[in-house]
Amino acid sequence: MPSNTKYGRATLISALFVGGGQIYSRRYWAGLVFACLFYGSIGLMLVIWTGVNEAFWGLIAAWILVWLYNVYDAFKGANYHKPPCEKSCPAGISPWIYINLIAADNDEKYPHVPFFGTLEHICPAPCEDECTRRGIDSAVAIKYLKRCVSMEEPPTIERKRKEKIAIIGAGPCGLSAAYSLSNKGYDITVYEREEKPGGILTTLIPSFRLPDAMLNEEIENMLRERVELKCGIEVGKDTEFEDILREYDAVFVAIGAWKATTLGIPGEENALSGFDVLRKIKEGKTFKLGRVGVIGGGNTAIDVARSLLRQGNEVSIYYRRRIMDMPAEHEDRIEAQEEGIEIVQLTTPLEIHKDRVTMTKTECLEGRAGAVGLVKGSEYEVEIDALVITAGQWPESSFLKDHLKTDKRGRIVTKNGKTSHPKVFAGGDAVLGSATVAHAVGQGLAVADRIDAHLRKVPGFIYNILRRDFLPAIKLIPMRKAQRIEIPHRKIEERIKDFAEVELDASNEDLRNEACRCLTCPLKFRP
Amino acid sequence: MSLKRIIQTIATVIQNAYIPAIFAGGIYQGFLKRACTPILNCWGCPLALFSCPMGALQHFIGLGLIPFYTVGFFGTVGMLVGRMTCGWICPFGFFQDLLYKIRSFKAELPKPFSYFKYVVLIGVAGVIAYLTAEPWFCKLCPDGSLIAGIPLVLADRTGDLRALVGWHYYMKISILLAIIVLSVAMKRFFCRTFCPVGAIYSIFNRFSLLKLQIDDKRCIRCESCQTKCPMHVPIYRSPSNIDCIRCLDCVKVCPTNAIKHKVR
Numbered sequence: 142m143p144s145n146t147k148y149g150r151a152t153l154i155s156a157l158f159v160g161g162g163q164i165y166s167r168r169y170w171a172g173l174v175f176a177c178l179f180y181g182s183i184g185l186m187l188v189i190w191t192g193v194n195e196a197f198w199g200l201i202a203a204w205i206l207v208w209l210y211n212v213y214d215a216f217k218g219a220n221y222h223k224p225p226c227e228k229s230c231p232a233g234i235s236p237w238i239y240i241n242l243i244a245a246d247n248d249e250k251y252p253h254v255p256f257f258g259t260l261e262h263i264c265p266a267p268c269e270d271e272c273t274r275r276g277i278d279s280a281v282a283i284k285y286l287k288r289c290v291s292m293e294e295p296p297t298i299e300r301k302r303k304e305k306i307a308i309i310g311a312g313p314c315g316l317s318a319a320y321s322l323s324n325k326g327y328d329i330t331v332y333e334r335e336e337k338p339g340g341i342l343t344t345l346i347p348s349f350r351l352p353d354a355m356l357n358e359e360i361e362n363m364l365r366e367r368v369e370l371k372c373g374i375e376v377g378k379d380t381e382f383e384d385i386l387r388e389y390d391a392v393f394v395a396i397g398a399w400k401a402t403t404l405g406i407p408g409e410e411n412a413l414s415g416f417d418v419l420r421k422i423k424e425g426k427t428f429k430l431g432r433v434g435v436i437g438g439g440n441t442a443i444d445v446a447r448s449l450l451r452q453g454n455e456v457s458i459y460y461r462r463r464i465m466d467m468p469a470e471h472e473d474r475i476e477a478q479e480e481g482i483e484i485v486q487l488t489t490p491l492e493i494h495k496d497r498v499t500m501t502k503t504e505c506l507e508g509r510a511g512a513v514g515l516v517k518g519s520e521y522e523v524e525i526d527a528l529v530i531t532a533g534q535w536p537e538s539s540f541l542k543d544h545l546k547t548d549k550r551g552r553i554v555t556k557n558g559k560t561s562h563p564k565v566f567a568g569g570d571a572v573l574g575s576a577t578v579a580h581a582v583g584q585g586l587a588v589a590d591r592i593d594a595h596l597r598k599v600p601g602f603i604y605n606i607l608r609r610d611f612l613p614a615i616k617l618i619p620m621r622k623a624q625r626i627e628i629p630h631r632k633i634e635e636r637i638k639d640f641a642e643v644e645l646d647a648s649n650e651d652l653r654n655e656a657c658r659c660l661t662c663p664l665k666f667r668p
Numbered sequence: 669m670s671l672k673r674i675i676q677t678i679a680t681v682i683q684n685a686y687i688p689a690i691f692a693g694g695i696y697q698g699f700l701k702r703a704c705t706p707i708l709n710c711w712g713c714p715l716a717l718f719s720c721p722m723g724a725l726q727h728f729i730g731l732g733l734i735p736f737y738t739v740g741f742f743g744t745v746g747m748l749v750g751r752m753t754c755g756w757i758c759p760f761g762f763f764q765d766l767l768y769k770i771r772s773f774k775a776e777l778p779k780p781f782s783y784f785k786y787v788v789l790i791g792v793a794g795v796i797a798y799l800t801a802e803p804w805f806c807k808l809c810p811d812g813s814l815i816a817g818i819p820l821v822l823a824d825r826t827g828d829l830r831a832l833v834g835w836h837y838y839m840k841i842s843i844l845l846a847i848i849v850l851s852v853a854m855k856r857f858f859c860r861t862f863c864p865v866g867a868i869y870s871i872f873n874r875f876s877l878l879k880l881q882i883d884d885k886r887c888i889r890c891e892s893c894q895t896k897c898p899m900h901v902p903i904y905r906s907p908s909n910i911d912c913i914r915c916l917d918c919v920k921v922c923p924t925n926a927i928k929h930k931v932r
Contacts, residue, residue, distance in 0.1 A: 163772070168770075168771050168772065170769075170770045170771065171770045171771055171772045171852075174767070174770055174852065178845065178848060178849065182841065182845055185818065185822075185841065186838075186841070188822070189821055189822075189830060189833050189837070191830075191833045191834060194834060194835040194838065195835050196835035196836070196838035196839040196842065197835075197838055199838065199839055199842040199843075200838050200839075200841060200842040200845075202842065202846075203841075203842035203843075203845040203846045203849075204845070206845070206846055206849055207845060207849050210773075210849050210852075210853060213773060214772045214773040217773045218773070219771040219772055219773065219774075220773055220774055221774070222774075222895045225890065225891070273890045273892060273923060274923075275888065276888040276890055276923040276924045277923050277924075660923075662890075662892060662895065663895065
């Protein structure tokens with residue numbers, strides 16, 4: 142956090158003179174009230190003093206309470222109720238703060254968050270679903286506004302600690318944990334199976350969603366001077382997990398979810414796997430398949446379909462639930478439909494042949510959300526040249542089985558980041574199954590704190606009490622009646638031909654206007 | 669300044685408007701003291717014009733009499749507006765509102781504390797007052813120490829009151845200190861946890877003539893009402909919560925106008 146020294150000095154001043162630290166950090170009312178309470182009550186007691194008695198100790202207790210609250214207040218700074226956007230962010234970002242910094246043209250910068258630019262491109266934006274402004278007209282474009290946030294440089298590493306930490310997997314979760322832990326002064330070694338760091342971001346996500354240049358810059362930011370990266374080493378094959386356990390003080394497992402699920406239907410060996418297709422496209426292979434069917438409704442399905450479309454194939458997506466139930470990002474799905482990808486809902490494959498697929502219709506069952514049943518007698522055949530299956534992934538944690546507790550699907554069982562082994566922590570998709578990048582970043586940062594607390598032997602709740610949130614001086618902006626910004630896109634005819642980015646930059650003025658739509662809920666609705 | 673703040677200021681002044689006390693000393697003992705104000709406001713305050721219903725209730729309980737007048741008074745006000753007087757005319761509530769406005773570290777009060785005020789009402793202001801025949805809640809009340817105890821002892825000219833200062837006075841001051849600090853940290857800490865007047869009115873919240881109504885179709889569950897609420901009540905879930913003080917801030921703040929107040 143940016144102004145640690147300032148808060149530290151305020152705490153010291155407050156410990157010596159009650160209320161002084163608050164005045165030092167320019168909260169005059171708080172300082173005045175605390176000083177009046179403490180010194181005023183002492184003065185009152187001096188005026189009416191009639192000697193020590195039993196209740197005098199109660200008075201001492203009250204003074205200690207005032208002093209403690211005053212010191213803690215100086216340490217933590219003012220806080221507010223968390224607004225819905227901040228509550229719902231899996232990565233722990235406070236959108237209302239950066240939006241307000243844009244809107245008020247503030248000089249202060251938002252503290253560095255790992256993969257901030259990446260999250261601008263690939264996040265399902267749960268904050269926009271929860272935005273209070275939705276109740277009035279439509280949500281603030283929180284995700285798009287990340288584009289013009291001025292962010293601080295990563296802080297310089299000041300402290301040094303002698304403990305060494307190993308991180309398995311250089312994906313979004315592992316790298317953000319490495320970044321956070323290296324800031325705290327630890328020596329980090331990151332083991333990565335692939336030749337390049339970045340995990341799912343570099344190997345799978347197509348570049349029309351995530352520009353390569355920005356991604357490489359962000360990954361370089363993560364790899365600080367005290368982070369050693371060992372690429373091309375697969376734990377369990379090239380080195381043993383036991384050796385790592387012996388060598389390091391703590392191990393963080395962020396291996397992600399890479400084992401594709403099978404559908405369990407006849408002829409599945411004729412189909413391609415979504416991950417393979419994406420990886421090969423990213424490596425530079427061109428697929429000329431003709432008519433392609435994609436099974437599934439997640440982000441992978443949409444990515445595969447849009448990538449194949451850009452290589453000149455004719456693509457349709459088959460999903461077993463309704464279109465509105467698709468877990469893929471809403472915007473991406475609409476962009477895909479605009480580009481001419483047909484989405485067939487309530488359909489699932491029964492049998493896969495070389496040149497055709499037997500499909501059947503499904504129906505939504507009442508009662509349970511998401512449950513579907515097959516409609517008897519509705520089988521029909523679709524002639525397609527290739528079928529790609531993207532039906533979810535689960536972690537591949539067989540090499541950890543002797544050391545850690547895992548569940549049926551291969552997910553590592555954790556509690557607050559701790560696994561069944563005292564030295565081993567886990568996070569990201571290896572714990573959650575296949576979730577989003579935002580979840581991975583958030584877990585990486587959270588588990589990094591847990592590891593820090595564990596190595597310093599501080600109980601978790603005390604570590605939480607002593608953690609501070611970032612809060613700049615914020616100006617209130619009057620509410621504006623304005624419509625949500627229309628995010629500029631490239632023309633459909635152009636964008637289906639290459640892999641360049643689809644979303645374009647908007648003018649600074651438009652972005653400022655959009656930021657002014659924020660209601661700054663925690664400030665406005667303060668009593 | 670909002671209407672609520674104006675009314676709170678005016679009500680605080682009216683309830684404590686006996687100016688001669690500043691020059692002459694002593695407390696007002698005239699005709700108006702026979703009437704109760706519908707909220708907690710210490711009758712020992714040199715400026716107070718009306719008597720405190722909680723003090724009156726305990727006084728009669730201590731004498732072993734049934735306090736028909738105060739019970740009827742509580743019942744009438746409660747049936748009409750529920751806890752509205754807490755939100756609009758209570759001076760001590762106003763004081764706590766102002767304390768919470770200070771920019772500082774804030775905490776949330778766990779829900780079960782809301783029920784502690786019934787323990788205070790029945791235990792301290794009921795049973796103990798009956799057994800000892802003394803108004804024990806008044807002896808601990810932070811409002812009493814703030815507006816009566818401190819000014820009376822400081823402005824004492826004869827020295828009689830100063831001679832009485834002992835462990836009891838020390839205790840009152842420490843309770844007041846603790847409650848002021850906790851009201852800076854939490855919304856209306858005293859009202860939610862200790863206030864017996866609020867406890868009596870809160871029983872009527874369910875039946876009162878004036879009540880709040882939620883339009884479930886319009887409510888988007890944004891929780892702005894709870895954030896704005898001076899008692900931190902989840903009003904969109906429980907419009908007749910025991911802690912709702914009918915200040916009607918939620919009606920103003922609701923972005924979809926889902927909350928309405930109505931007289932049934």
